[in-house]
Amino acid sequence: MTRDAFMKELAYLLQDMDTEDRQDALQYYNDYFDEAGPDREPEIIKELGSPEQLASIIRSNLNGELRDGGEFTDTGYKDQRFARPGSEMPPAEQASGRGCSHASAGPETKNSSGPAAGEREQKPPFTSRPLKIFLWIVLLVLLFPVLLGVGGGLLSILVGIAGLLIGLFLILGLCTLAFLAAGIVLIPFGLAVIFSQPLSGLMTAGTGLIFLGGGLLLLSLSLLFYGRFIPFVLGKSADALDRLIRGRRVQL
Numbered sequence: 746m747t748r749d750a751f752m753k754e755l756a757y758l759l760q761d762m763d764t765e766d767r768q769d770a771l772q773y774y775n776d777y778f779d780e781a782g783p784d785r786e787p788e789i790i791k792e793l794g795s796p797e798q799l800a801s802i803i804r805s806n807l808n809g810e811l812r813d814g815g816e817f818t819d820t821g822y823k824d825q826r827f828a829r830p831g832s833e834m835p836p837a838e839q840a841s842g843r844g845c846s847h848a849s850a851g852p853e854t855k856n857s858s859g860p861a862a863g864e865r866e867q868k869p870p871f872t873s874r875p876l877k878i879f880l881w882i883v884l885l886v887l888l889f890p891v892l893l894g895v896g897g898g899l900l901s902i903l904v905g906i907a908g909l910l911i912g913l914f915l916i917l918g919l920c921t922l923a924f925l926a927a928g929i930v931l932i933p934f935g936l937a938v939i940f941s942q943p944l945s946g947l948m949t950a951g952t953g954l955i956f957l958g959g960g961l962l963l964l965s966l967s968l969l970f971y972g973r974f975i976p977f978v979l980g981k982s983a984d985a986l987d988r989l990i991r992g993r994r995v996q997l
Contacts, residue, residue: 748778748786751796758800762807770803910978917970921963928957 746754752775759767774793781789793799885892931953939946 746790748783748790751790751793752778754796755800758796759803762804766807774799910975913970914975917963917967921960921967924956924960924963926960928953928955928960931956 752771755774756767756771759770762770778786778789932950933953935946935948935950935953937946939950
């Protein structure tokens with residue numbers, strides 16, 4: 746393992762620590778490597794041990810577990826409590842933590858390094874988005890007959906209303922033109938024959954007046970229908986469609 750790989754692994758294992766403490770620890774060992782020089786990097790890595798062991802020692806020291814009697818030195822972390830009676834722990838074992846593998850601190854070291862190592866193996870949790878999509882699909886499938894029935898009914902009503910408006914539009918216009926035309930034709934014809942056939946002329950002229958009056962009444966209704974009602978319906982429909990489009994844009 747090279748120095749860069751060792752320090753990157755150590756930085757990864759210490760990423761859950763406080764930023765200032767992590768930077769101090771990394772700066773300490775970077776300085777240690779710099780003082781030793783590139784030629785001694787393999788030797789220093791061997792003395793320090795694995796990044797996991799060194800990260801465990803750093804955490805234990807910051808958490809106060811190794812605060813009494815332990816300190817960082819040029820060869821890593823040393824704690825005389827882990828040395829055997831009558832013997833001095835070699836610097837390499839002190840730095841790497843191998844000397845405490847059979848001591849009481851061993852389980853704590855494993856436990857402290859466990860979460861950091863497990864973070865890399867942790868699988869991403871199952872998010873709720875796929876579950877929501879699946880539930881929406883199931884809900885739409887179950888409600889499809891109801892939605893189809895309601896939607897079909899509403900569509901039929903809308904089509905019926907549109908057909909009624911179109912029918913009124915055509916019928917009112919045609920009836921107005923027909924009544925006005927009949928009145929305009931019958932009145933002069935009745936007046937023309939009133940002298941030769943008084944009774945027929947009067948009836949024809951009277952019928953023409955009736956048609957003309959009906960035509961004028963239909964003309965008034967046509968003006969209201971074409972000039973007021975149709976623009977009102979078209980304006981409301983355009984407003985509703987505009988609100989619907991804006992609402993969808995806001996949701997997107």
